[in-house]
Structure formats: structure tokens, C-alpha cells
Amino acid sequence: MNLGDLPDATAEHHRDYVLRMVEERRVRLVRLWFTDVLGQLKSVAISPVELDAAFEEGVQFDGSAIDGFSRVQESDVLAFPDPNSFQLMAGDRSEDMTARIYCDIANLDGSPFEGDPRQVLRRNLREAAAAGYEFMCAPEVEYFYLASDDSSGAPQPLDHASYFDLTTFDETSDIRRRTIQRLETTGIPVEYAFHEDAPSQHEIDLRYTDALGMADNVMALRMIVREVAMASGVHATFMPKPMEGVQGSGMHTHLSLWQGDTNAFYDADAEYGLSAVARSFIAGVLRHAGEITAVTNQLVNSYKRLVAGFEAPVHISWARNDRSALIRVPVPKRNKEAQGTRIEYRSIDPACNPYLAFSVILAAGLRGIADGAELDPESAENSLTEAERRSGDSALLPNNLSAALDLMEDSELVRTALGEHIFEWFLRNKRAEWGAYRTHVSSFELERYLRAW
Amino acid sequence: MDPLLLWPDPPPNDLVRVLDLAGLPWVAVTDESGTRDLSYSAAVVAADEDPDGGFAMARALRRGDLQSAPVLLMIRGTALADLDGRHDLFDDFCVSPAHPAEFEARVRHLLAADIGGEHASEIIQYGTLVLNLETYQAVIDGQPLDLTYMEYELLKFLAASPGRVFTREILLSRVWGYEYYGGARTVDVHIRRLRAKLGEVHAGLIQTVRSVGYKFGEARWG
Numbered sequence: 001m002n003l004g005d006l007p008d009a010t011a012e013h014h015r016d017y018v019l020r021m022v023e024e025r026r027v028r029l030v031r032l033w034f035t036d037v038l039g040q041l042k043s044v045a046i047s048p049v050e051l052d053a054a055f056e057e058g059v060q061f062d063g064s065a066i067d068g069f070s071r072v073q074e075s076d077v078l079a080f081p082d083p084n085s086f087q088l089m090a091g092d093r094s095e096d097m098t099a100r101i102y103c104d105i106a107n108l109d110g111s112p113f114e115g116d117p118r119q120v121l122r123r124n125l126r127e128a129a130a131a132g133y134e135f136m137c138a139p140e141v142e143y144f145y146l147a148s149d150d151s152s153g154a155p156q157p158l159d160h161a162s163y164f165d166l167t168t169f170d171e172t173s174d175i176r177r178r179t180i181q182r183l184e185t186t187g188i189p190v191e192y193a194f195h196e197d198a199p200s201q202h203e204i205d206l207r208y209t210d211a212l213g214m215a216d217n218v219m220a221l222r223m224i225v226r227e228v229a230m231a232s233g234v235h236a237t238f239m240p241k242p243m244e245g246v247q248g249s250g251m252h253t254h255l256s257l258w259q260g261d262t263n264a265f266y267d268a269d270a271e272y273g274l275s276a277v278a279r280s281f282i283a284g285v286l287r288h289a290g291e292i293t294a295v296t297n298q299l300v301n302s303y304k305r306l307v308a309g310f311e312a313p314v315h316i317s318w319a320r321n322d323r324s325a326l327i328r329v330p331v332p333k334r335n336k337e338a339q340g341t342r343i344e345y346r347s348i349d350p351a352c353n354p355y356l357a358f359s360v361i362l363a364a365g366l367r368g369i370a371d372g373a374e375l376d377p378e379s380a381e382n383s384l385t386e387a388e389r390r391s392g393d394s395a396l397l398p399n400n401l402s403a404a405l406d407l408m409e410d411s412e413l414v415r416t417a418l419g420e421h422i423f424e425w426f427l428r429n430k431r432a433e434w435g436a437y438r439t440h441v442s443s444f445e446l447e448r449y450l451r452a453w
Numbered sequence: 454m455d456p457l458l459l460w461p462d463p464p465p466n467d468l469v470r471v472l473d474l475a476g477l478p479w480v481a482v483t484d485e486s487g488t489r490d491l492s493y494s495a496a497v498v499a500a501d502e503d504p505d506g507g508f509a510m511a512r513a514l515r516r517g518d519l520q521s522a523p524v525l526l527m528i529r530g531t532a533l534a535d536l537d538g539r540h541d542l543f544d545d546f547c548v549s550p551a552h553p554a555e556f557e558a559r560v561r562h563l564l565a566a567d568i569g570g571e572h573a574s575e576i577i578q579y580g581t582l583v584l585n586l587e588t589y590q591a592v593i594d595g596q597p598l599d600l601t602y603m604e605y606e607l608l609k610f611l612a613a614s615p616g617r618v619f620t621r622e623i624l625l626s627r628v629w630g631y632e633y634y635g636g637a638r639t640v641d642v643h644i645r646r647l648r649a650k651l652g653e654v655h656a657g658l659i660q661t662v663r664s665v666g667y668k669f670g671e672a673r674w675g
Contacts, residue, residue, distance in 0.1 A: 010630075013516050013602065014602045016516075017589055017601075017602035017605070018602070020588070020589050021589065024588050024589065024590055025590075025597065025599075083602070084601065084602075084603075086601065087599065087601070088599040134636075136638075183649075184649035184650070184652075185599070185649065185650055185652070186599075187599075187601065187604070187646045187649060187650060188646075188649070189645045189646055189648075189649045190649075207642075207645055208642075209642050210642075258636055258638070260636045261636035261637050261638065262636075339638075
């Protein structure tokens with residue numbers, strides 16, 4: 001589904017089609033989208049007459065101000081629009097149409113720019129393809145609607161409903177409905193959407209597609225959710241744990257590998273229908289779970305979600321039914337086993353960079369397959385006492401960003417998956433974030449210690 | 454007169470002999486890139502040795518800028534079933550090995566028929582859905598649909614044969630072509646996106662036929 005996989009002639013038809021659309025629909029502005037290393041969307045707008053040249057030669061810009069793009073010597077890079085990702089901006093029916101198109105970032109000599117997360121995912125997907133696999137993802141994105149983005153006080157939810165509640169006169173369910181409509185007309189199909197457990201918390205489940213397309217979709221989703229909320233004077237946040245005492249927001253992601261039309265995770269004759277490939281993939285992800293967590297959960301705040309008691313995973317295990325396991329193997333619908341066998345990675349949160357997060361999970365799973373890693377038996381629900389869970393550190397996910405960065409720094413797997421440039425920059429940036437947090441005196445401390453000591 | 458375009462390169466000897474004897478100029482190409490900046494009166498795609506390659510070439514010609522040049526497809530009798538669902542790719546066909554006189558007559562007919570220019574309908578219409586094949590625009594209820602290239606191609610293919618059930622495999626080979634490596638679930642992904650863009654009211658235009666594939670057109674009870 002990626003343009004890089006299409007023969008030249010087909011790629012040219014894509015380009016012709018895009019140019020034709022721009023002309024026919026009188027597009028006035030084309031937004032070139034790309035992502036910085038931390039996962040923030042960036043945009044450069046060009047006039048439609050420049051688009052043809054942009055396909056051929058790229059659009060040159062100074063990357064030094066973009067997080068993670070800076071380099072010592074050469075700061076200029078080229079953005080090459082991916083015609084397969086061209087989309088007119090839905091909802092905008094005015095005369096002045098705008099369109100967006102995702103870009104791959106290249107060095108001036110045309111080689112992939114090592115600081116571009118989209119190029120990193122492309123490279124990891126090529127490695128999967130070389131091993132014969134296509135990687136499919138389907139995330140469940142959770143987020144909160146808040147009365148405002150004022151960060152000086154406690155966040156104010158808009159409702160006090162809970163899981164699956166159908167609320168009448170509920171402003172947020174109307175915003176959610178409009179959001180889904182925007183997503184669907186933008187070509188991002190929604191499987192389910194519902195009110196989540198916590199007050200004002202919502203979830204949107206996307207229908208599976210290839211990992212690159214899905215990472216693009218997650219970027220667009222975060223923007224669309226925020227835009228639609230903002231139009232109603234509401235702030236939407238993907239912060240992993242905005243409110244103490246209630247569930248945080250995760251991005252449980254369903255994963256499968258395919259070989260042509262065959263689901264490589266399914267084997268009718270194996271236990272639970274899990275193929276040897278699936279078992280080794282799970283074993284690989286579990287083995288490297290600690291190392292990749294800094295990437296899947298990149299904020300100081302991410303680790304306040306990964307605590308026991310809030311349906312978030314804390315220990316490194318897999319199970320079919322235990323929702324505190326890191327990897328869950330959902331039971332597929334009857335007679336849909338061949339299509340529906342998949343695994344669900346549950347620690348990842350919606351404030352990640354999806355290109356990098358999908359890259360490291362894939363790399364860990366592929367390593368498991370390459371090594372023929374053996375999978376331990378599944379953990380039974382509540383089979384471990386809290387003390388047992390604590391006893392072996394290796395069985396637990398890192399419990400703060402600093403510990404996660406320590407594991408990442410020693411990981412040859414993450415270094416290879418991200419590439420030297422992003423690996424080094426990410427560690428530097430996140431160590432600085434942790435340093436700033438460590439020296440911060442919080443309200444927790446003031447309330448507890450100021451008078452008592 | 455512009456030359457005839459022949460595929461593959463080198464073209465079959467028997468065809469070349471007929472054309473040379475008839476005094477019809479020709480130029481052979483190995484793939485679509487050879488047609489760039491080339492002006493030709495009609496194309497002869499000899500798909501007898503490599504049917505998949507031939508269909509891919511015919512498809513490429515249809516998508517090219519010279520969409521108006523007619524295409525004659527040469528095909529083995531044993532491969533006639535492959536024409537099903539591909540009738541938009543060619544204007545006439547001839548079973549090979551062809552009788553020299555028949556081949557020449559068909560070429561001349563193609564050249565003569567093309568004087569009028571238009572040989573294919575440029576509008577596909579179904580209910581309030583209108584596809585303009587020349588401008589690539591799709592409109593439903595007077596509102597333009599913002600489709601990607603493959604979504605457009607898929608909708609065009611389905612809408613050209615309302616009521617007909619297509620398997621995923623057929624859709625994959627006819628819309629994406631054999632050069633595409635992905636599996637049939639690619640079709641599911643695109644169908645789902647198309648339905649999303651058609652919107653709630655019209656999503657039912659594309660129906661799932663259980664354990665078979667997809668069909669375009671209103672449900673009987675719709």
C-alpha cells in the first residue's frame with residue numbers, strides 16, 4: 001500500500017491523478033505534512049503549481065528548527081510528497097480548497113533522511129518485507145475532553161459518565177460523532193467509538209491497515225480530534241494520565257503479520273490458533289519490552305498510567321484474558337480465526353510517535369522470529385501476587401522514564417531500529433526532560449511536607 | 454500517418470510480416486515508458502505469450518495521456534476467459550494465432566473506426582453517482598467525493614458493472630493489476646475507506662456478498 005512498493009509506472013499514475021485533482025477541484029493550497037522525532041505534526045504549505053516540481057525534486061527547507069532534525073553541518077533537507085497519501089481536507093467545502101499530503105524527508109543527495117520518523121518506519125517495514133511479512137496495525141486511541149487547556153489547575157472533565165454509557169444531552173458525544181464523520185470522510189474508517197471508563201474519556205478504534213498508513217492515520221486523528229473539539233470550545237488531550245485516581249489514556253494496538261493473503265499469526269492446528277511465527281513474535285516483543293518502552297511511552301507522565309489497578313499493564317507477560325498483561329491475545333470471532341488472529345500490545349499510549357513506536361515493536365517481534373524465540377506459558381489471571389510481581393525486576397515494565405531510558409540506552413535492537421541519529425537525539429532530549437522533572441518541586445511535596453517538616 | 458504501437462518488443466514475427474506487407478508503419482515498445490512522447494494511431498498488444506504482462510500494458514495505455522488511441526488485444530483461445538472483467542482495457546480482440554487477413558482487417562477497422570475519436574463512454578452514472586472518466590471526478594448527490602487514486606479506480610470498476618458480484622481476487626487483479634504484491638485484504642481496506650467516504654446514506658451502494666466478495670448497486674430492499 002506504500003508508494004515505495006509500487007512500480008514506477010503506477011507511481012506516475014498516482015502523481016498524475018493528484019495533479020489532476022488539484023486542478024479540477026481548484027485546490028489553492030497544498031499542505032506538506034511530516035512529523036518531528038517527538039511525534040508532533042509539522043506542515044509547510046505550497047502553492048499547487050509547485051506540486052509537480054515537488055514530486056520530482058522535493059521541497060527544500062531548513063530542518064534545524066525541527067525537533068530531532070538538527071545536525072551539525074548540513075541543516076537543509078528535502079520533503080518529497082507521497083502521492084498515495086494525498087487527501088483533500090474534508091469539511092472544507094468553500095471555494096478555496098486545501099489539501100494535505102504526507103512527505104518523506106530526504107537529504108539533499110536524495111537518500112532517506114535519518115532523522116525522519118516516517119523513513120525509519122519505511123526502513124523497518126522493508127526489513128519485514130524482506131523476511132516475507134506485511135505488518136498490519138489497528139490502534140484503539142483513548143483521550144479526554146476537557147473544559148479548557150488551562151494547565152494551572154486540575155483538569156475539568158465535561159461529563160461524569162462511564163464505560164459505554166449512552167449519555168443524552170451530552171455535548172461530548174456530539175463532538176465525538178462529528179469527529180468520526182470527519183475521520184470517515186478523510187478516509188480513516190472507524191471500527192468503534194464509545195465513552196470510556198473515566199469521566200469525559202473517549203475511545204476511537206480504527207480499522208486495521210498497513211503500519212505506515214496507520215501511523216499517518218494516527219497523526220491525522222490527533223489533529224482532527226483536537227480541531228473538532230476546539231470548534232466547540234473544548235480541549236481534547238492525549239496526555240496519558242491527565243487525572244489522578246481514574247484510568248489514563250492508552251493506545252492498545254492490535255498487530256498481525258501477513259504473507260500475501262495468509263495471516264502468518266494463525267495456525268488452525270496450533271494451541272489457541274497461534275502459529276509458531278506468532279509465538280516467536282510475542283516472545284521477541286516480551287524479551288525486548290523493557291527496551292522499547294521509552295519509545296512507546298515517551299513522557300514522564302506516561303508512567304503514571306502504567307500502574308496497577310487501572311487496567312494498564314505493569315508486568316511483562318502475555319495472556320488471553322488478563323487485561324493487566326502486556327500482550328493480550330484476543331479470542332477471534334468464530335469462523336473468523338484465519339482473519340482475526342492477532343495480538344494486542346497494551347502499554348503503548350497515544351502521546352507516542354506512532355512511526356517510531358510501530359518500528360520498535362515490529363523490530364522486537366521480527367527479532368523473536370529470527371531467533372526462533374520460545375514463548376513461556378501464558379500468565380493466568382491473578383496468578384501472581386503483588387509481591388511475586390515485584391520480586392523479579394525483569395518481569396516488570398520500567399516504572400519511570402529514567403529507568404526506561406536506561407534500558408533503551410543499552411539496547412542494540414532499539415539503536416538499530418531507530419538508527420543512530422534518532423536514537424542519540426531521543427536519549428538526549430528525554431534525559432533533559434527527566435532532569436527537569438527531577439528537580440521540580442511538586443504540589444504533592446508541598447502539601448505533604450511544607451507544614452509537617 | 455502515425456505508426457501503430459506494438460507490444461512486446463520484439464513483436465511476434467507473423468504480425469510484423471502482415472503489417473510490413475500492408476505498408477502500415479509500426480514501432481515496438483517493451484513497456485509503458487516507451488510510449489512517452491510517442492504519437493501513435495492505435496496499439497496492438499500481443500498478449501499470447503504473457504497474458505498478465507499484456508493486460509498490464511493495456512491497462513497502462515488506457516491510463517496514459519493518449520487514452521483515445523484504440524487497442525487491439527491478441528490473445529490465445531485458451532485465455533479467453535481472462536477477458537472477463539477486462540473489457541474496458543481493449544477495443545477489439547483477435548484470437549491468435551490469427552489468420553493474416555483477419556489480423557489486417559481488424560487493424561484497418563480499428564484505424565477507420567478511430568476517425569470519429571471517441572470509442573468509450575466518458576461518464577459512468579448510477580443513481581446520483583456520476584464518474585467523469587476524463588477528469589477523474591466522482592460526484593454523489595451533487596457533492597464531489599474526495600477519493601484517492603486507488604479508491605477512484607476501484608469505484609470506477611465496480612460502478613461499470615452494477616449488480617455484478619466480484620471476488621476479492623478478481624478485484625485485486627483487475628483494479629490493482631498483477632504487479633501488486635499485497636493480498637486480497639487490500640481490497641477490504643479500500644472498500645471500507647470507499648464506504649466511509651460515500652457516507653452513511655450511500656455506503657450501502659457497495660455491498661458485501663458473504664464469503665464471495667463485493668457487489669455494486671442498491672440493495673433490493675434499499
